[in-house]
Amino acid sequence: MATDLIDRAQAGDEQAFRELVEPYQHELEVHCYRILGSAQDAQDAMQETLLAAWRGLGGFEQRSSLRTWLYRIATTRSLNALRSASRRPPMDWPSPDVDPPEPTRLGEVSWLEPYPDVLLAELPDDAPGPHARYEAREAISLAFVTALQLLPPRQRAALILRDVLGFSTAEAAQILQVSEQSVASAVKRARATLARELPIEQKPPPPHSAAEQRLVARLTQAFEAADVDAIVALLTEDAWLRMPPVPLEYQGRELATRFLTLAFRNRRRFRLVATRANGQPAFGLYVYDRHAPVLHANGLIVLTLAGDQISTITRFEASVLSRFGLPRSLPG
Numbered sequence: 218m219a220t221d222l223i224d225r226a227q228a229g230d231e232q233a234f235r236e237l238v239e240p241y242q243h244e245l246e247v248h249c250y251r252i253l254g255s256a257q258d259a260q261d262a263m264q265e266t267l268l269a270a271w272r273g274l275g276g277f278e279q280r281s282s283l284r285t286w287l288y289r290i291a292t293t294r295s296l297n298a299l300r301s302a303s304r305r306p307p308m309d310w311p312s313p314d315v316d317p318p319e320p321t322r323l324g325e326v327s328w329l330e331p332y333p334d335v336l337l338a339e340l341p342d343d344a345p346g347p348h349a350r351y352e353a354r355e356a357i358s359l360a361f362v363t364a365l366q367l368l369p370p371r372q373r374a375a376l377i378l379r380d381v382l383g384f385s386t387a388e389a390a391q392i393l394q395v396s397e398q399s400v401a402s403a404v405k406r407a408r409a410t411l412a413r414e415l416p417i418e419q420k421p422p423p424p425h426s427a428a429e430q431r432l433v434a435r436l437t438q439a440f441e442a443a444d445v446d447a448i449v450a451l452l453t454e455d456a457w458l459r460m461p462p463v464p465l466e467y468q469g470r471e472l473a474t475r476f477l478t479l480a481f482r483n484r485r486r487f488r489l490v491a492t493r494a495n496g497q498p499a500f501g502l503y504v505y506d507r508h509a510p511v512l513h514a515n516g517l518i519v520l521t522l523a524g525d526q527i528s529t530i531t532r533f534e535a536s537v538l539s540r541f542g543l544p545r546s547l548p549g
Contacts, residue, residue, distance in 0.1 A: 219283065227274050234271055241284055242267075243339045245291045247332070247357065251377050252295040254366045256330045256540060262298050266291040281391060285384075289392040292374050299370045315482075318475045320465040326366040327462040331519055331533055332357065333541050334493035346383025354424070354496045356381045359519055359531055362495065364414040368407050375400050376407035418453075419524035424496065432525060433498045437489045443481045449474050453526045460532040488512055492541045494519045501543040502532070510549035514538055 225233035245266060250259035269290050277286055337357060345353065355361055365373050371393070378389040379400070386404075390397045422428035432451065439447035449470050458467040458476055467476050490501040499519040503512035514535040521529035538545070 220279075223274075223277070223279065223283070227277070231271075234274065237283065238267060238270060238287065240341070241287050243336060244341060245287060247337065247340060248288065248291055248377065248382070249295045250332055251356070251362060251365055251381065252292070252370075252373055253298060254326060254329050254362055256332050256537070258298060258328075259295075259332075262291065262294045265294045269294065281388075285388055285392060288378070288382075288384075289394070292378070292392055296370050296374060315479065317465060317479060318467065318472055321457075321468040321472060322466050323464040324459060324461060324466045325464075326363050327464055329359070329363055329366065329461045329531075330537055331359070331494035331499065331517060331531075331540075332362075334496060335542075337496065345381070346385070346388075348379055348385055349383030350380040357495050358497065358521070359495050360415060360521060360529070364411050367414055368410055371395075372403045372407040372410070375403035376411070379404050380408070416528075418528050419526075421497075421522035422525070424493075428525060429498065429522065432522060432527070433491070433520070436520065436527065437491070437500070440487060440489055443484075443486055445474055445477045445481060448477055451527050452530075453523055453528045456527060457529045458532075459529065462534065487515065488547065489518075490543060490547075492517075492543065494541070497521060499541075501538055501541065502535075503547050505549060512547040512549055514543070514545045517541065517543075 219237070222233045222237045226237050242263065246259050246263040249262040249266070250256060253259050253262060266287070270287060273290070277283070340353075351361070365377070368376065374393060375389055378384045378392055379386065384392065386397045386400050389404075390400045393400060422432070436448065436451055438444075439451065452470055452473055454470060455468060456470065456473060458473055460466075467473060486505045488503045488505070490503065492499045492501060494517070497519050499517060502515040502518055504515045505512050516535050517533045517537050519531045519533070520527050521531070535545070
């Protein structure tokens with residue numbers, strides 16, 4: 218059947234081409250996302266991948282699987298995007314009349330964007346190969362995707378192909394069009410970097426479990442009540458607050474208290490609308506309008522859980538909400 222579709226697609230049948238590549242589109246877009254760290258950039262790279270595959274299908278000689286061939290195109294397009302695009306610069310603190318606390322550090326990955334779980338649900342269960350070293354949930358988490366962005370592009374791609382997708386060294390070398398020795402060396406260096414960058418934390422509760430739901434409910438109640446002490450009580454002692462593309466990053470309960478007090482200044486009140494991103498609990502964040510019965514979109518927050526606590530709260534700009542099917546405003 219696949220051979221028949223390939224023959225028809227190579228003869229110019231667009232419907233056959235769509236049927237041929239459709240089973241791989243979601244996993245290829247997630248692959249682009251891991252390399253690029255941006256959902257929008259990944260979507261663009263995926264469109265370029267499909268166009269390149271359509272134009273280049275006549276040269277596909279079936280010496281490798283179609284999936285491997287498509288991953289070679291998607292990887293090349295993503296690496297080209299890294300070379301050609303200057304990543305979005307970090308934003309300044311958005312409100313000139315607010316003086317935020319001194320941050321613990323400045324974040325390096327200002328272009329990071331969340332990825333909706335509804336798209337992850339469409340990934341095939343058997344996508345990772347036998348050489349994969351990371352569980353699927355870990356390999357899409359914000360912490361993992363952020364750490365990937367700190368790797369040089371070739372190391373990043375090699376590690377994803379080997380340790381996330383489970384391609385063999387030979388297959389990864391074919392995809393990257395380099396030697397097996399080059400892949401092995403890149404993966405070794407990348408693993409060493411990730412070992413330094415990824416924190417060792419308690420495992421989060423299973424997705425949608427009672428333990429996760431209890432923690433999410435407590436955070437929602439505290440946030441909507443503007444109860445800073447109750448929010449901070451849910452955090453680990455070394456918890457992080459992050460807010461790409463704003464580069465400010467805060468670690469620890471004391472700084473979290475100071476920053477959250479600022480966020481709730483002037484009696485600001487919020488409503489949280491539950492969703493999920495990167496395999497993690499997330500919320501659309503809406504602020505009440507003081508002068509009208511309406512709530513305005515304020516951003517999206519993603520929780521990284523460690524045991525029965527929150528180890529990171531990452532806030533993104535309101536511009537990402539549309540990818541999660543969330544509106545720009547809500548009735549008050």
